[in-house]
Amino acid sequence: MERSPDEAKWKDVVGVVDFHSHILPGIDDGSKNIQMTEQMLRQGAAQGIDTFVATPHFYPERVSIERFLRRREEAFELTVPVAQSCGIRLFRGAEVALCPGLGRGEGIEQVCVVGTNLMLVEMPFRPWTSRDLKELEYLLDRDIQPIMAHLERFIPIQPKKYIEEILDLPVYVQLNAECFLQWRTRGKPLKLLREGRAHLLGSDCHNLTNRKVNLAQGRQVVERKLGRSYLREIDRLGDELLAGVGTEMAQQNTAW
Numbered sequence: 001m002e003r004s005p006d007e008a009k010w011k012d013v014v015g016v017v018d019f020h021s022h023i024l025p026g027i028d029d030g031s032k033n034i035q036m037t038e039q040m041l042r043q044g045a046a047q048g049i050d051t052f053v054a055t056p057h058f059y060p061e062r063v064s065i066e067r068f069l070r071r072r073e074e075a076f077e078l079t080v081p082v083a084q085s086c087g088i089r090l091f092r093g094a095e096v097a098l099c100p101g102l103g104r105g106e107g108i109e110q111v112c113v114v115g116t117n118l119m120l121v122e123m124p125f126r127p128w129t130s131r132d133l134k135e136l137e138y139l140l141d142r143d144i145q146p147i148m149a150h151l152e153r154f155i156p157i158q159p160k161k162y163i164e165e166i167l168d169l170p171v172y173v174q175l176n177a178e179c180f181l182q183w184r185t186r187g188k189p190l191k192l193l194r195e196g197r198a199h200l201l202g203s204d205c206h207n208l209t210n211r212k213v214n215l216a217q218g219r220q221v222v223e224r225k226l227g228r229s230y231l232r233e234i235d236r237l238g239d240e241l242l243a244g245v246g247t248e249m250a251q252q253n254t255a256w
């Protein structure tokens, strides 16, 4: 189907962002080496992704921020030329494991997406407590903007009241593309998108096999079930959130 002039214009100015990826090599359980990273980037480019936010796991209880940042920097520097050759913009972030004390942790803003106040936060897989939610409030209090990583994974395993409490906080909710690929798991995520209570998508890609870049497949389902306007809004928001990273300072912190 041919795009209307409006849609063509929109496509020209707004890109497709993968907000959750383990694409940097050798830093976590994601890409094993730069060759794998290159193939993942090429898969992403072939799917129409033009921006990856690299979000390696950061476990504040296991490793210092300094060590994490040092290792991420090395992996990022190795990846930047490869990403550029694929026409991909790369941002540095982290998937930050929520733990007691995170919200008031010293220097924790350093693991926000570089050039922004956005922090991809992974809730614990053990049963949540009200203290966990308090940590999110502490982050908000210091102007850190949480993005809740793959919230759909917690919906079946955590008390509904906590899920609802999170959805009522001024946080962004990220969903993994994978949840849309099976009818068993797509119902609630589609409902969250329809209600405007989920906002961003990611592939959460780790490798080339069982956890590969699959953003396009997930987006196709969203488009089929909800309509193209929902993808447009997701892309518009992604663009807006990363647009601030166009300032002189921030430019030094991205691949471009």
Ligand SMILES: [Fe+2]
Binding pocket: 020, 021, 022, 095, 204
């Ligand atoms: Fe992840």
